[in-house]
Amino acid sequence: MKYVDEFRDGALARKVAAAIAAEARPSRRYNLMEFCGGHTHAISRYGLADLLPPGIRMIHGPGCPVCVLPIGRIDNAIALAASPGLILCTYADTMRVPASKGLSLLKAKARGADIRMVYSSADAVRIAQEHPDREVVFFAIGFETTTPPTAVAILRAQELSLANFSVFCNHVLTPAAIGNILESKEVRELGTLPLDGFIGPAHVSTVIGSQPYEYFAEEYQRPVVIAGFEPLDVMQAILMLVRQLNDGRAEVENEFTRAVTRDGNAKAKALVAEVFELRRSFEWRGLGEVPYSALKVKAAYAAFDAEARYGITYRSVPDNKACECGAILRGVKEPSDCKVFGTVCTPENPIGSCMVSSEGACAAHYTYGRWKDAAIVAAAPA
């Protein structure tokens, strides 16, 4: 396939792997966090860890939109969907996230709630147009990548004078989460989370640009390399991080130059600024309450704000006690450290959110990598 296969080329991968192996110093460790679930997925799906020298450790970050959504927010969505006549539109991954009382949106749907899976916020607007007699709510989640389309949906609904459409906004912000991790006890005080550098987000950065990460490089002396989601992008970014760390540099570098600029997408940013404003605080699964880490619909667009329209109040709900998603999302633990991983908690019956989305660290490890945890009697090459 043009423009994709080129970034999955095995021969090139071996070359980059050889360069990483040659340049990584055997005397030191390189603890690199890939912030995004998209990178986590690529690393697992392409078996990237097999191509890295033992001194390089990849730490999975919290950049999986479904994973960081707290139980209370799913409970809110389920309660909304239970309103008679209401249609709740949602992205597919969100359907299976466990909520309170053993529910999920998928189970609520089976019990009769009208919950529709959509691929785009525009589909939700279309559904509202097609059902003028029904209330339609778009359950908006995600980082900066999915925020501009939600802004467009609200502006479009206003243009169409759709009185039956609103958005339950749960959009969150990447820089706030990176800052939260760098400020965490584990990184700053305990030193239990050695963190030497970041692979920066791909799609998020196409919107916000590379500039927002400069603060982390300067203030916390951690190099950031923005990388695309293809496996060669990730390999190249690892090589660039190894070089920076070897040189003692902490800069923002951009591997994903085919899509990311320093300033990002001005039009998308303007749309977001028009419709949304910062929330004072927002609860993240794993990270807890993080100040100024999420967006809400501006008062000027209150007619399209489901929180205002339905008087939604947020109630925090603790995660299942056995679930380690919180620690895994902060990079403090790995999926295989969790007692319920692969036993009680599986993709079919997820206990925690990291087992739900294919971008979640637990789901990625379960789906692609768990054979490494088990002793294989014989593993002949194909």
Next chain:
Amino acid sequence: MSSGRDHYVRPVDFKHGHVDMTHGGGGRAMAQLIDELFLREFDNEWLRQGNDQAAFDVSAGRMVMATDSHVVSPLFFPGGDIGCLSVHGTINDVAMSGAMPLYLAAGFVLEEGFPLADLKRIVASMAAASRAAHVPVVTGDTKVVERGKGDGVFITTTGVGIVPAGIHIAGDRAQPGDRILVSGTIGDHGVAIMSLRENLTFETTITSDTAALHGLVAAMIAAAPGIHCLRDPTRGGLATTLNELARQSDCGMVIAEQRIPVQPQVNAACEFLGLDPLYVANEGKLVAICAAADADRLLAAMRAHPLGRNAATIGEVITDPHHFVQMDTSFGGRRIVDWLTGEQLPRIC
């Protein structure tokens, strides 16, 4: 006074008519629909007898029987429709035992209000598929459910066949060292269906691979009678089939990503839908597992058949009590190919 007109029955209106409750009521309307549609299209000596069952003689040997319900949405898709799919699906299930399929039975659940023109088109497609495969539909049943209680038409087909003497093909016969072959490109059917789905309509030149595979199987058995396993990777795709076989045979597998045939358009569609072709449904492909010594001969026989032109050897069976299907990625790493979680897309067949 009687005239010829007394015996005139107005024919079923296949142009503008719709299925109504009387078509399943057991009365004259149902009899007429059976006569003018099912009998006419499927026409064969067993149906013509007009019994509630078909009677036929069988030769000695092992019989196999398989059944498959079809609920695909949309009913018509690029490369086929629910009619031919329901014939191919069951023929293939029978054929995967190495059997030569002989007869089919078909059960229809029709929804009140379903256009008779569509029904006629579907039945004609079934009849054509059955004729082409030389496997007649010898008995059947029709029921009608109220509007809103079905989705147009559901078709269940059942098939019987006879396994040639000396052939023993089953899912528990894979052994370490065996080779794994696939008969052609994977994911075509699933992508063809998805291209029409309500909320993800996209343009593609991909057509469903729906096909009856018993001819290919016969050619394979002729070349390598010792084949261990055959299975058609329908729902859940190649990944699911390999996991099923690994579990049944108490073994593991290692496959190589770059040997698995996938059409570039299928890859592209999967890419933007966030799907993995390994999990996308097929309706005209099979997976074969055979001893290493038979592999080349079997592959040559598959490639010589029109339905196996793009056949490939994709990996081998290993010892593994965990039954993992491992894959060497084109990128150079190794990962597992796991069971499908949930469902990729509902009602694909």
